[in-house]
Amino acid sequence: MAAVVERMNRLLASGNYRPLLAVIKGFRNGAVYGAKVRFPHALVMAFLFKSGSLYDKFKTIFEATFTHSKNLAMFVFIYKSLTSLMEQIQSKKEQYHPFVAAFLGGYLIFGKYNKVNEQINLYVFSRVLYGLAKMAVNRGYIPKPKGDAFPWFAAFIWGIVLWQFEYEKPTLQDSLQSSMTYLYHDSDKWNSLKNFLIYNK
Template sequence: MISMSSMCFLYCPGWVMLLCVSHIIHLVNYSVRRILVISCNLLLLVNFHSFVSYPEPSICFRVAVRVDFIVARKPLERIVPVSGSSVAVTGVRMASGLLPRSLVRVVNELLKKRRYRAALAVIKGFRNGAVYGAKIRAPHALVMTFLFKSGSFQEKLKAVLQATFTHSRNLAYFVFTYKGLLAAQEKLHGSKWQFHSFLAACVGGWLVFGENNHINSQINMYLLSRVLFGLSRLAVERGYIPEPKHDAFPLFSAVVWGLVLWLFEYHRHTLQPSLQSSMTYLYDDSNIWHDISDFLIYNKPKPTK
């Protein structure tokens, strides 16, 4: 029988990728491994109800991952999804191996009570923030780290893990803070007002994403571009700005690319480091070659031994 401390149920390919990476770097220091073990056990508690009663199991991946492999190097254990109503039955049977049936029933009844819905939504928001943050950051960090960063294989993998953990944690904290403050304001005023969302998000942004690091910087700049687009469309809908008679997207593209290349060529230090690395590869490294090897095959000549 598999104990609760040795299994967690995940729906997210990003977390599966994160755990697979941690399996590869089993020599990483003990504290990092223990953080991953604790995180996975927390995910078990957060994801448990979804595993038992998810309404459409066909749209998700059902994977049972042994947490112990992070330390003991045990292989992943997969459970093959089944179709139809037997999925819920299978989930309940497996849940009985983790928790007593009476406790499962109590938890399910608690989740159905409307009086606790706001608090439970905050908890699930924390879960979804952690999962989504890992899904978004893990592949991006993996590609960018191995393409543009130097260091040993172990150092690169450790950087990927750290970036994924930071993004996942911050997004989970923010969603938890935002939904908690939103529920508190609605309870206080008796109804939901528009400024509740703005105020709750301002507090969460200040507390969680206020630290100036490269992860928060990327997230904030990503949101800034979306916010400007959204505000522009809203201004047109409300009549504050006349709707363009012609497609303005070509002009928008011209201005954006003109500005970013001007900044890169003459004020490079103002750009984000990852953007600098990408543009250096594209526009500076293409000016340098010695022979056909670093003209077509490699970007830079291989170092001589």
Template sequence: MAASMEQINRLLSSGKYKPLLAVIKGFRNGAIYGAKVRFPHALVMTFLFKNTSLIESMKVILEATFIHSRNLAYFVFAYKGLTTLFRFLEDQKSQYHSFIAAFCAGFVVFGKYNKVNEQINLYLLSRILYGLAKLAVKRGYIPKPKSDPFPLFAAVVWGIVLWLFEYERDTLQPSLKSSMTYLYDDSNIWHSLRDFLFYNKR
């Protein structure tokens, strides 16, 4: 057993088969990271907004954790596998490899609609819009602001989301709608000191 473990360690540290082993390690990291991110989020959101039994709540939490962990593992595996294949076929690394590999893996893994995939895709959308705006400034496509644009950005984001919540709330993503209902609607309702201070009662 010790001898075989030593052989494995020697192989891993030799650098041999590194591209293939990186794909496998990417799968492992995707699974671990997905579970670490989703479990606490699902735990908080389920116990905060769902009125179900403990067994049903745990089932929801574990199912969401499994889906996130599995999908992220599949995506990292597919993305790293495809970029490695492209680099092998063309004998060099190119920028379009990343886009094509992620496009294909994203279509297969995150293209199926479910609540977890919806949240992940929306999270990424907000990040890439912000990143593309910064890239446009960096490349000189739009002039660099003379003052900090973050306050205006925050004002526009919050103005739009509260308008949508008040007048077009069916267009909002369910977990966001639940959070905003708790913050803005449930705070309008109370019948006694108990449900004013300690819990919400409709």
């Protein structure tokens, strides 16, 4: 066994088969990161907002964790495989390689609708929009704000989301609806000290 480990260490240190090994390591990192990110989130959401037995809650937690971990691992695998292949074919990196690889990976992996993919896509979408706004300022496409723009950014998104919650609730994601119901509607309901301070309802 020690000889096999030593041989593997020599192979990994040699730099041979680097593109292939990078794909394998990317798959591993995607699986680990997906589990690390999803498990605590699913645990909190299940115990805060999901009704049902302990078995049902843990089943939900492990299904969400597995889906997130598997999908992220598969996406990284596809992305790194395609970028590596395009670089080998063209003998250099091109700016369009990441877009093409991620576009195909996004369609194949994150294009299948489920709650986990919806949350991942919304998370990435918000970061993309924020990044595009910064890029537009940095490149001079729009003028740099004279003052601090962050308070206005916060004001608009919170104003819009609470208006949506009160008047267009079905348009919001289910987990956001649950969180907002708990914060803004359930706080209007009580009939004793017990469900005023200790329990929600």
